[in-house]
Amino acid sequence: MLKLKYSRYNHLVKIPDEEAFVLVNFRTGALIRLSPLQKAVFDQATELPAAAKAIKRLRQGGFLVDYDELRHMRTQMLTAGGSGRALGLTICPTLACNFRCPYCFEQxxxxxxxxxxxxxIVAFAQTNMEKFALNRLTVTWFGGEPLLCPDIIESLSARLMEVCQKLGAGYEAGIFTNGWFLTEENLALLERRKVNTIQLTLDGASPETNDHLRREAGGGSSFTRIMENIKKMRPYAGTSAPNVVMRYNMNRENAPYFGELAAKIDAVARETGVNITAYPAKMDSSMENPQHIRESALSIDEYGDLASPRSVKNVRNPVNFRRLYCKAQYIHGYAIDEVGDMYKCLELVGRKEYVMGNVRNFSLFKEPGEGIENMDRFFETIFPEEDKECMSCKAFPLCLGGCPRKRVAGERGCMSLKSDLDGYTLARYRKIGSKSYNG
Ligand code: SF4
Ligand code: SF4
Known part of the structure; x- marks a missing residue:
């Protein structure tokens, strides 16, 4: 007889002020509302006949399983690292930057x-897309400040777009910019070169609360200039409007102002039609940062309390099991700096100790060159089997063991949701109801 067991990723929460419960499965994303009677059935589910209708539905939602979920996730995650048909290149035309942010650890x-x-880079893209039959190229412009070199973005984009056209492959691009050089001319360039995702950063809600953290080398007010530049995107609001994301690096000092900034950004979005949203990220607290930045770092629980209402609001449904944490774990994902050195993670650009090769001669087919173990270490993070805490963590399908860069550095990048799974479940339920249950 088939032996069913409860999924290790089920999470049951009583709905406040209602005689009912929400049952979610973090691996499949399935979510259902249970009446007290249905909960009683669920509590007995492993004793009931597998052919019963209710049991079949619970199996379809992944609430009951007859296999080892961790083992199955391992197969899926390792497969995902080596499959996929896109080449992802993060390209840094320069590592120079006109900002001097005190927490920045870029080189x-x-x-x-x-x-x-x-x-x-053009030859590498063409060779890899042909050899691996890749049908899409995704470029992320990064730095330093990439808009210090708009001419390189213009000409290199044109050549890469031509390669894609020749191969019948898709092309898309995004940019991480400090926003200082988002002039009308550069915005037109970004639109021309299919840069349809723009990530900016502000760390306060006014010049007083932002400018000492987002510090422009010449002493100008980065807050004032960036807010003005966002409004220049107005002509692109419409069908070709870029998705603009405003990151807010949050610590204890600036956490109180996030709501104000988010409201200002929402107002600009309404007024101009620019597709922009603000989200809080935990400011990095690594040892390389100055002491005052380290001291104001939020703990994971503090960050979870402050950030989760908004991050839950932004959750798209259903939350089906992702298979990779980020593109650093993907075989065809590379970050390339201005001298051609290659890395798995864009945050490591410029750090010699993490170089895995150079684009002039790097090939997955050749005998490994110096630094190749920096690539291997990232692949080992795909399924962190040796980390007992992750293996027994209910949030694992949502988190996948956290940021691979941190793991390679010997840290564990827990997601804030881990400390409030009840709150997360109820927020998802309120947002999407029980419709995500496909069973
Ligand atoms: S490894 Fe971490 S820091 Fe690097 S791209 Fe992935 S999530 Fe970001
Ligand atoms: S990194 Fe933390 S939150 Fe993520 S799976 Fe591991 S223990 Fe859980």
């Missing part, structure tokens, strides 16, 4: 990407 240096490195 700023002067210099621009040479023509030779640009040629190598």
């Amino acid at each position: 700023a240096r002067s210099g621009r990407m040479s023509q030779e490195v640009q040629d190598s």
Whole structure:
């Protein structure tokens, strides 16, 4: 007889002020509302005949299983790391930056990407897309500040778009920019070169609360200028409007102002039609940061309390099991700096100790060169089997063991939801009802 057991990722919460419960499965995303009678059936479910209608539905939702879920996730996650048909390139035309943010751990240096490195990137994209039959190229412009080199974005984009056209492949792009150089001319360039996702950062809700954290080298008010620049996106609101995301690096000092900034951003979105939303990210508290930044870092629980109402609001449904944490774990994902050095994670750009090769001669087919273990270490993070806490954590299907860069550095990047699974479940229920149960 088939032996069913409860999924390790079921989570049951009593709905406040109602005689009912929400049952969610974090692996499948299935979510149902249970009356007290249905809960009583659920409590007995492993004793009931597998052919019963209610049991079949619970199996379809993944609430009851007859297999090892962790083992199955491992198969899916490892497969995801090596499959997929897109080439993801994060390209840094320069590591120079006109900002001096006190928490930034990027390795700023002067210099621009040479023509030779640009040629190598085009050749690398073409060779890899052909050899692996990839049908899409996704480019992320990163730095330093990439808009210090708009000419490189223009010409390299044009060449990469041409490669895609020749191969019949899709092309899309995004940019991480501090926003200072979002002039009308550069916005037109981004639109022309299919840069349809723009990530900006503000860390306060006014010049007084933002500018000491987002510090422009020349002393200008980054808050004032960036808010003005966002309004310049108005001509692009419409069918080709970019998705603009405003990141807010939150610590104890600036946490009280996030709501105010989010309201200002929402007002600009309404007024201009620009597709922009603000979200809070936990400000990094690594040892490389100055002491005052480390001291104002939020703990994971504090961050969870402050951030989760908004992050839950932004959750798209259903929350079906993701298979990779980020593109650093994907075989065809690379970050390339201005001298052609390659990394798995964009946050490590410029750090010699994490270089895995150079785009001039890197190939997955050749005998590994110096630094290749930096690639291997990232693949080992895909399914962190040796981490007992992750293996027994109910949030694992949502979190997948956290940021691979942190794991490679010997840390664990727990997601804030871990500390409030009840709140997360109820917020999802209120947002989407029980419709995500496909059973
Ligand atoms: S490894 Fe971490 S820091 Fe790097 S891209 Fe992935 S999530 Fe971001
Ligand atoms: S990193 Fe933390 S939240 Fe994520 S699965 Fe591991 S223990 Fe859970």
